[in-house]
Amino acid sequence: xxxxxxxxxxVLDLPNIxxxxxxxxxxxxxxxxxxxxxxxxxxxxxxxxxxxxFGSNFIIKEIGAENIVVSGKIxxxxxx
Amino acid sequence: MLLKIWYFLxxxxxxxxxxxxxxxxxxxxxxxGLILRDIKRDGGKFFAAMSxxxxxxxxxxxxxxxxxxxxxxxxxxxxxxxxxxxRLFLVGGVVAFIAGLVFLTSFIWRxxxxxxxxxxxxxxxxxLEENGFGIGHSRRxxxxxxxxxxLLLEFEDIAFVSLIIKxxxxxxxxxxxxxxPDEIPFDQYVDIVSTKDAVxxxxxxxxxxxxxxxxxxxxxxEAIVTGTVAIGSAEEGNLSKMYVRADAQVxxxxxxxxxxxxxxxxxxxxxxxxxxxxxxxxxxQSLWRLPFGRNMDFIYYETIENxxxxxxxxxxxxxFGHVTTRIYELERNLKSRSLEQAxxxxxxxxxxxxxxxIGQDADILDKQIxxxxxxxxxxVSVFLITIERIDQMQALVPLEPEQSLP
Numbered sequence: 001x002x003x004x005x006x007x008x009x010x011v012l013d014l015p016n017i018x019x020x021x022x023x024x025x026x027x028x029x030x031x032x033x034x035x036x037x038x039x040x041x042x043x044x045x046x047x048x049x050x051x052x053x054f055g056s057n058f059i060i061k062e063i064g065a066e067n068i069v070v071s072g073k074i075x076x077x078x079x080x
Numbered sequence: 081m082l083l084k085i086w087y088f089l090x091x092x093x094x095x096x097x098x099x100x101x102x103x104x105x106x107x108x109x110x111x112x113g114l115i116l117r118d119i120k121r122d123g124g125k126f127f128a129a130m131s132x133x134x135x136x137x138x139x140x141x142x143x144x145x146x147x148x149x150x151x152x153x154x155x156x157x158x159x160x161x162x163x164x165x166x167r168l169f170l171v172g173g174v175v176a177f178i179a180g181l182v183f184l185t186s187f188i189w190r191x192x193x194x195x196x197x198x199x200x201x202x203x204x205x206x207x208l209e210e211n212g213f214g215i216g217h218s219r220r221x222x223x224x225x226x227x228x229x230x231l232l233l234e235f236e237d238i239a240f241v242s243l244i245i246k247x248x249x250x251x252x253x254x255x256x257x258x259x260x261p262d263e264i265p266f267d268q269y270v271d272i273v274s275t276k277d278a279v280x281x282x283x284x285x286x287x288x289x290x291x292x293x294x295x296x297x298x299x300x301x302e303a304i305v306t307g308t309v310a311i312g313s314a315e316e317g318n319l320s321k322m323y324v325r326a327d328a329q330v331x332x333x334x335x336x337x338x339x340x341x342x343x344x345x346x347x348x349x350x351x352x353x354x355x356x357x358x359x360x361x362x363x364x365q366s367l368w369r370l371p372f373g374r375n376m377d378f379i380y381y382e383t384i385e386n387x388x389x390x391x392x393x394x395x396x397x398x399x400f401g402h403v404t405t406r407i408y409e410l411e412r413n414l415k416s417r418s419l420e421q422a423x424x425x426x427x428x429x430x431x432x433x434x435x436x437x438i439g440q441d442a443d444i445l446d447k448q449i450x451x452x453x454x455x456x457x458x459x460v461s462v463f464l465i466t467i468e469r470i471d472q473m474q475a476l477v478p479l480e481p482e483q484s485l486p
Binding site: 032033034035036037038058059060061062063064065 | 102103106107110111113115116117118119120121126
């Protein structure tokens with residue numbers, strides 16, 4: 001794959017995660033919302049990993065079949 | 081922004097999601113192709129928004145996931161349309177109003193003229209109206225060039241005119257012709273006449289026959305140097321005349337007497353603070369007074385008129401508006417001034433009148449001012465002696481060339 005220079009997010013179905021400062025998180029390739037608590041949000045990805053977002057004042061601005069956009073004060077990002 | 085417009089067009093619903101498995105509802109909705117927006121957690125409550133067409137599908141998913149949905153607000157165009165369906169007269173009225181406004185924008189409702197000094201704007205406006213252009217006339221099919229040419233042909237004082245129509249307002253920008261200097265043609269015979277009653281002090285004659293010498297008294301309008309020149313001799317019987325363009329510079333001693341009174345009592349006006357407002361609705365050229373406000377019973381007053389024209393944006397004045405007249409009551413207070421104050425005022429008036437009545441190039445030889453206390457007034461007499469130019473050219477109409485002078 002590296003030799004062919006193919007994008008990993010397409011070939012391995014990895015999520016494409018974009019963080020805009022500490023205010024907005026875009027995930028392309030999610031597989032659903034697992035938990036929405038006051039201090040954290042857990043989002044399942046298509047590669048079966050879980051993205052954990054810690055912070056406050058979360059608003060899911062948009063969630064569709066492919067993309068999810070989370071805004072708020074993001075303190076920490078982790079994977080399970 | 082485009083997304084918001086799209087949601088407005090298809091309609092949207094804001095809901096509260098109740099139950100213990102809100103995340104499951106969200107995930108299932110996403111799996112089923114729904115798009116949820118603005119999901120917010122407020123304590124134990126969850127709020128979200130979705131488009132109106134998918135709300136029924138969301139209700140089915142909520143039943144499957146053990147949650148329930150409560151509609152908080154429905155918005156967007158479908159909601160507005162459903163409300164308006166019940167109010168057809170309102171919709172009809174709004175449509176008729178908009179159609180009326182659009183119709184009215186096809187006419188000229190304001191004509192402005194700028195750049196005129198000698199010309200009277202009302203003459204131009206009246207001429208334009210007589211020729212089919214003005215307030216209330218259609219602005220469609222207007223030939224700018226024809227109107228401009230029409231004005232150029234009618235008014236000799238217009239050197240350039242530009243018509244600009246923006247919306248329902250027409251603006252004429254006019255440049256007036258420059259007047260030729262007020263001079264007598266060079267081939268015209270002239271006399272030199274006196275502009276004032278004066279004593280001739282000095283004369284420098286270039287052409288013509290002097291009628292006076294220094295020391296003579298001359299009346300205003302009398303020829304000091306005539307362009308009719310006698311040639312020959314009466315004794316020899318060959319006296320005849322010829323005409324020339326007289327040329328002379330004449331200085332004279334001029335006497336001025338200025339008399340006026342300064343009253344020692346006078347009325348000073350001041351506002352009482354009371355006012356009456358009169359409100360009018362303007363439709364076209366007509367005014368309709370609104371039945372508000374009290375009647376005016378002031379004896380002394382000043383009025384300020386405020387005219388407002390309804391506009392659709394900057395360029396679309398409409399034939400409606402309002403005219404508000406505010407009438408402010410005045411009171412007259414009898415005041416008195418001392419002799420010293422009256423004299424001070426008199427000096428100001430004298431200075432102003434000398435500037436107005438005496439030529440700029442006049443030299444004041446003597447100025448005598450006397451004050452006399454009259455009955456409730458200060459009588460002021462000013463006597464001035466000046467030296468100034470008194471010559472002026474005046475066209476000469478020749479008699480028959482062969483006619484001999486008596």
